[in-house]
Amino acid sequence: MYMKANKILQKPVVKPMMALLLMCLAMTLLSDNFATSDNFFNVLRQTSVNLCISVGMTLVILTGGIDLSVGSVLALSGAVAAGLAHQGFDIASADIHVSITFWGCCLAAILVGAVMGGMNGLMVTRFRVPPFVATLGVMTIARGLTMLYTRGFPITGLGGGFEFIGTGWLLGIPMPVWIAVAIIAVFAFCMKKTRTGRYIYAIGGNERAAMFSGIRVNRVLLLVYILAGMLSAVAGILVTSRLDSAQPNAGMGYELDAIAAVVIGGASLSGGRGSILGTVVGALIIGVLNNGLVLLDVSPFWQQVIKGFVILLSVILDRYSTKSKL
Amino acid sequence: MTDGEVIVEARALTKRFPGVLALDRVDFRIVAGQVNALVGENGAGKSTLMNILSGVYTDYEGEVLVDGRPCRFAGVGEARRAGVAIIHQELSFVPYMNIAENMFLGREPLTPLGLTDQARMHAEAREWLLRLHLEVDTHTLMDDLRIGQQQLVEIAKALSLGARVLIMDEPTSSLSTSEMEILFDMIAELKQKGVGIVYISHKMDEVWRLADFVTVMRDGQLVTERPMSELTPDEVVQLMVGREQRTDLDYQENVPGRLALEVEHLVLRSAGHADRKILDDISFSLHSGEVLGFYGLMGAGRTEMLETIFGLHPAQTTGNIRVDGRPVQIRHPQEAVCHGLALCPEDRKREGLVLGMSIKENVTLASLNEVLRHGLLSDKLELGAADDCRGRLGIKSTDASQLAGQLSGGNQQKIVIGKWLKTKPRVLFLDEPTRGIDIHAKTEICRLVRGLASEGMAIVFVSSELPEIMAVCDRIITLREGRLAQEFKRGDFTEEAIIKSVMSV
Numbered sequence: 127m128y129m130k131a132n133k134i135l136q137k138p139v140v141k142p143m144m145a146l147l148l149m150c151l152a153m154t155l156l157s158d159n160f161a162t163s164d165n166f167f168n169v170l171r172q173t174s175v176n177l178c179i180s181v182g183m184t185l186v187i188l189t190g191g192i193d194l195s196v197g198s199v200l201a202l203s204g205a206v207a208a209g210l211a212h213q214g215f216d217i218a219s220a221d222i223h224v225s226i227t228f229w230g231c232c233l234a235a236i237l238v239g240a241v242m243g244g245m246n247g248l249m250v251t252r253f254r255v256p257p258f259v260a261t262l263g264v265m266t267i268a269r270g271l272t273m274l275y276t277r278g279f280p281i282t283g284l285g286g287g288f289e290f291i292g293t294g295w296l297l298g299i300p301m302p303v304w305i306a307v308a309i310i311a312v313f314a315f316c317m318k319k320t321r322t323g324r325y326i327y328a329i330g331g332n333e334r335a336a337m338f339s340g341i342r343v344n345r346v347l348l349l350v351y352i353l354a355g356m357l358s359a360v361a362g363i364l365v366t367s368r369l370d371s372a373q374p375n376a377g378m379g380y381e382l383d384a385i386a387a388v389v390i391g392g393a394s395l396s397g398g399r400g401s402i403l404g405t406v407v408g409a410l411i412i413g414v415l416n417n418g419l420v421l422l423d424v425s426p427f428w429q430q431v432i433k434g435f436v437i438l439l440s441v442i443l444d445r446y447s448t449k450s451k452l
Numbered sequence: 453m454t455d456g457e458v459i460v461e462a463r464a465l466t467k468r469f470p471g472v473l474a475l476d477r478v479d480f481r482i483v484a485g486q487v488n489a490l491v492g493e494n495g496a497g498k499s500t501l502m503n504i505l506s507g508v509y510t511d512y513e514g515e516v517l518v519d520g521r522p523c524r525f526a527g528v529g530e531a532r533r534a535g536v537a538i539i540h541q542e543l544s545f546v547p548y549m550n551i552a553e554n555m556f557l558g559r560e561p562l563t564p565l566g567l568t569d570q571a572r573m574h575a576e577a578r579e580w581l582l583r584l585h586l587e588v589d590t591h592t593l594m595d596d597l598r599i600g601q602q603q604l605v606e607i608a609k610a611l612s613l614g615a616r617v618l619i620m621d622e623p624t625s626s627l628s629t630s631e632m633e634i635l636f637d638m639i640a641e642l643k644q645k646g647v648g649i650v651y652i653s654h655k656m657d658e659v660w661r662l663a664d665f666v667t668v669m670r671d672g673q674l675v676t677e678r679p680m681s682e683l684t685p686d687e688v689v690q691l692m693v694g695r696e697q698r699t700d701l702d703y704q705e706n707v708p709g710r711l712a713l714e715v716e717h718l719v720l721r722s723a724g725h726a727d728r729k730i731l732d733d734i735s736f737s738l739h740s741g742e743v744l745g746f747y748g749l750m751g752a753g754r755t756e757m758l759e760t761i762f763g764l765h766p767a768q769t770t771g772n773i774r775v776d777g778r779p780v781q782i783r784h785p786q787e788a789v790c791h792g793l794a795l796c797p798e799d800r801k802r803e804g805l806v807l808g809m810s811i812k813e814n815v816t817l818a819s820l821n822e823v824l825r826h827g828l829l830s831d832k833l834e835l836g837a838a839d840d841c842r843g844r845l846g847i848k849s850t851d852a853s854q855l856a857g858q859l860s861g862g863n864q865q866k867i868v869i870g871k872w873l874k875t876k877p878r879v880l881f882l883d884e885p886t887r888g889i890d891i892h893a894k895t896e897i898c899r900l901v902r903g904l905a906s907e908g909m910a911i912v913f914v915s916s917e918l919p920e921i922m923a924v925c926d927r928i929i930t931l932r933e934g935r936l937a938q939e940f941k942r943g944d945f946t947e948e949a950i951i952k953s954v955m956s957v
Contacts, residue, residue: 319828321820328817331806337764338803339818339871340789398808 138392138399142407142440149411153418160421167300173413174302176383177406178361181313182354183384184405189350190330190397191250191257196358196384198268199242200377204362205272207235208281208372211288228287236359242268243355247348265381272374282371292367302364309357314402326350330397386433387412390440411436456484458520459617459648460505460536465514467500474500476672477514482617482648487639489663489680490652492692493890497672498652502619505650506538507531535616539606539623541652541888547595552577554594555609580608585634600627607635611642618642619650622888624658628749636662654891656685668692689891704906705926705942708739711777712910713761713793713879718771720753720760720934726768730756731934734771738879743901743911745925747918748954753934754914755798758881762788762795776878789818794872796865798883798914804868807857811849812838814856814867819874841870846896862893869900879910886920898924918947930954 153160179196186193210226226234242264249260294301317323325346328336337343361380366372391408393400415436419429460482467475475497482488482505490498503509505516507525515522518534525531545554552574553560561569561576577590586604594602603623610618624632639649639662653659659666659680666683668675668691675691683691720731731753738744746754760769763782773780775791782788788795797803805814815838816823823833838852845866849859856867865885872880882901886894901924905911915921921928922945930937930953938953 321824321829324813324817324820324829328806328809328813331808332802334803335806336817338762338785338795338797340784340786340875341817342784342786398806 139401139404139407141443142391142404142411145440146407146411146414149414149418153414153421157418157421160418165417165421167303169410169413169417170303170306171300172417173409174300174306175361175364176380176387176409176412177306178309178357178364179380179384180387180405180409181309181402182357183381184388184391184393184400184402185313185317185326185350186257186354187385187388187393187395188326188330188397188400189347190333190395191347191350192261192385192395193243193246193351193354194258194261194381195242195246195265195268196354196361197377197380198265198272199239199355199358200362200365200380201372201374202242202268202272202275202362203235203238203359204366204376205276205281205372205374206238207231207363208284208288208366209275210234211284212281228291231288232291232363235363236356239355239357239359239362240352241355243352243358244348246355247351250351251344251347276372276374278374280371280373284366284370288367289370290367292364292369302368305360305364309360310402310406317402322346322349327398330399332398383409383412386437390437408440411440456486456646456648458482459484459518461517461520462501462505463515463517465501465504465512465516467497467504467509467512474672475504475512478669478672478674479677480505480667480674481677482650483664484616484646484648485643486664487643487649487651487662488677489659489666490650490669491654491659491666491688492669492675493892496669496692496890498669499621500672501669502538502621502650502652505531505617506536506619532613532615535614536619537610537613537615537617538619539603539610539621541621543599543602543606545594545602545606548593550591550593551581551588551597551605552590554605555580555612576612577608580612581605583611584608584638600631603627604631604635607638611638615647617648617650619652621652622654623651624653624655632658654888656688659688660685692891703902703923706741706906708926709741709908710739711737712740712742712775713738713912714772714774714777715761716772716774718757718760718773719769720756720765721768723765723768729934731760734931734934734936736929736936738910738912740878740908740910741905742927743905743913743925745921745928746912746914746931747916747921747928747950748931748937752931752954754931755883756934757931758795758883758912758914759797762793762881789875789877792876792878793881794818794875794877794879795881796868796872796883796885798887800861800864800868804871805856805864808855810853810855811842811847811859811867812852815841815852815870815874818871822874837874841867841874844873845870845900860890860893862889862896865889865893865897869897873904877909879912880904881912881914883914884916885913886915886917894920918950922947922950 159165179200183193183196211228211231246261246264249255249263250257291301296304317326325336325341328341329343329346333343362377365376387409388400388405389395389408390411391400391404393404412433415433419432458481462478462480464477464479465475466477478497478501480501492498504512507528507530510526516524523534525534546557555577556573561572563569574590581588581590584604584607586601588597588601594605597605607623623635627635642649651662663680665677665679666688667677668688670692714737716735718731718734719729722728722730734757746757748754759765761773761782763784766783773782780791782791801807812834816834820829823830823837825833835852841847842849842852847863847866849863856864869885885897898920901911901913913921913925926942928940928945928950930950932954940950
């Protein structure tokens with residue numbers, strides 16, 4: 127029993143988890159408004175968008191890659207969902223107007239995410255473009271397509287129960303939190319229990335050894351980028367639904383928050399090391415930090431400075447603790 | 453027994469790593485004008501000792517004296533200034549810098565204006581290369597050199613530092629025979645000049661040729677330091693292992709079974725130049741229960757041949773392959789695995805293992821299908837597979853969750869082999885399975901190979917060590933410059949004949 131407790135304490139996720147608890151404790155002491163159930167759900171709801179994106183980002187970073195396109199893919203898929211919900215589409219030749227249900231819009235958005243993610247994956251695998259550059263290109267393309275699709279204006283007035291998924295509550299818990307939790311549960315389970323999950327770790331740990339072991343490295347990579355795109359699309363639906371509108375510049379800079387969450391959660395940017403659970407803790411740390419700094423009335427400019435230092439500090443601490451191991 | 457003056461002396465050096473006593477009160481001397489051969493199995497503490505003497509490790513117990521004065525290097529730079537230079541087994545250079553830039557990295561000669569003096573740098577670099585008979589332009593990028601040439605550049609760099617003490621860790625592991633001769637001449641010349649040399653090697657013939665005295669280490673302790681004249685190679689090996697060494701296996705011929713693998717007219721073209729053939733018309737066949745050796749010089753195409761059959765270069769390959777008599781198309785390692793092939797690659801750290809993963813995860817990586825329960829990975833089945841493999845192959849480790857990167861070379865190699873045995877292969881390719889591992893583990897692996905063959909596995913065994921390949925194989929095929937040279941049956945094995953067949957005429 128003692129051995130078991132010891133083993134759990136050695137898990138890399140423990141340290142960020144303790145940091146999170148300490149932060150929550152400190153905030154409770156510093157502000158009366160922090161430890162309320164309203165604020166609790168507020169933090170969770172605000173974090174849920176980053177959580178969806180970060181789970182996808184974790185997969186990509188575990189393979190040793192990076193995905194800069196998530197913010198733009200969020201915007202594009204959100205815009206497509208909003209556009210379809212707003213006006214459906216016309217088949218001009220047959221003179222038919224098709225209006226689309228909420229679920230149809232979601233499906234279309236996720237498909238858009240999958241296509242953009244697939245494009246990332248193809249660039250990385252088929253054309254051997256480094257992930258940073260490949261996803262930088264797709265990021266720009268997706269943002270441009272969003273502008274084209276929205277003509278640069280927000281799409282508003284979606285109707286059709288579209289706002290429920292972003293603003294509704296179910297059994298006393300906000301819908302976005304349900305969705306994020308479901309995604310986290312599914313992916314955390316799959317990373318531990320499926321072959322593909324293991325392959326993702328192996329590819330990040332040593333791509334060549336993975337290939338020599340008979341793993342279809344390119345297929346796994348393609349899948350990972352597609353999943354990251356689809357998860358960005360889910361985040362896009364949440365954002366659009368919450369605002370009841372799709373903004374052409376939605377999701378700007380979200381990739382950085384996602385990368386930060388993954389890194390704070392203990393993942394290595396060179397791949398092979400990290401976990402979904404760690405990322406969840408990382409995203410919550412960022413969420414609590416954002417929330418806490420607002421409650422403490424810190425100026426938004428200082429908020430950024432502090433957030434930056436937290437990211438650096440977490441990586442430095444992590445470096446010190448892993449160095450002794452190998 | 454040694455007449456030169458002692459340049460560096462270590463007294464009662466002790467070094468601890470978490471959970472391991474890497475060095476245990478070791479005394480060591482480096483004498484001017486003499487070669488001290490440092491031998492011992494992997495994990496004996498040789499590298500740790502050298503890392504202390506060259507300033508890599510700075511926290512240790514005990515004393516280091518340079519010219520009789522106690523001193524404690526605070527880093528590699530300080531050791532270098534004191535005249536201690538080391539050439540590591542694993543080369544360290546900047547691949548996209550040229551030869552001269554690498555040689556003078558961190559100590560570039562400057563013009564009066566404070567810019568790097570390119571002309572002087574290249575002139576000096578050229579001079580050092582000439583002394584090592586390395587005829588390449590000093591503007592060549594390190595990345596464009598062969599490994600042997602890279603090693604010679606590293607040696608030239610150490611020499612150019614004006615070292616009084618030169619530590620060489622397995623310097624010949626990737627040199628060709630002629631390059632080795634040049635290195636040995638150089639060592640003789642350095643001895644003349646009073647440089648003290650530490651020569652770490654697994655190869656007894658080199659040790660006997662070069663060394664004045666030999667220091668034997670075992671399990672972090674000094675076993676003995678003696679002049680060469682007092683010892684025979686067998687005695688040294690015995691001191692290293694600390695037990696009677698069985699030099700050869702008890703070879704038993706297996707009755708060859710059905711045809712397991714047939715390769716016909718295999719051609720591998722260079723990726724850049726389609727008219728250049730790396731492998732040219734390779735054909736051979738292999739029966740189950742047979743160990744077939746491939747021998748050849750560096751660059752003869754042995755590794756490329758295994759990789760090509762294994763589906764790693766599908767775009768550049770032509771030829772026919774049959775497994776168990778059925779023609780197969782192998783365009784990816786995954787297909788090779790499906791057809792019952794397995795490849796233990798030459799470079800186990802880069803290609804064989806995921807060092808950051810546990811023993812368990814490495815062992816099951818190629819056969820995750822076998823540890824599924826209801827389509828999901830089962831911890832219990834995985835652990836069973838790993839423990840089975842640890843027991844069967846004698847992998848020394850605390851438990852199956854230990855990281856592969858923390859193990860010694862021999863144990864790492866056993867994990868790679870164990871990984872492939874889990875796929876139950878019909879044909880097993882072993883590419884230099886004993887490179888850089890200690891003698892004890894070598895013998896174990898050779899025995900294992902014979903054992904697997906007697907169970908009916910077909911095995912291709914590639915090795916650069918002639919005695920070993922002759923002991924293990926039923927048949928040897930030699931390669932020369934990408935072509936088949938000659939085939940030898942067990943009865944016709946002689947070192948001379950085999951070596952002759954791989955040399956260009």
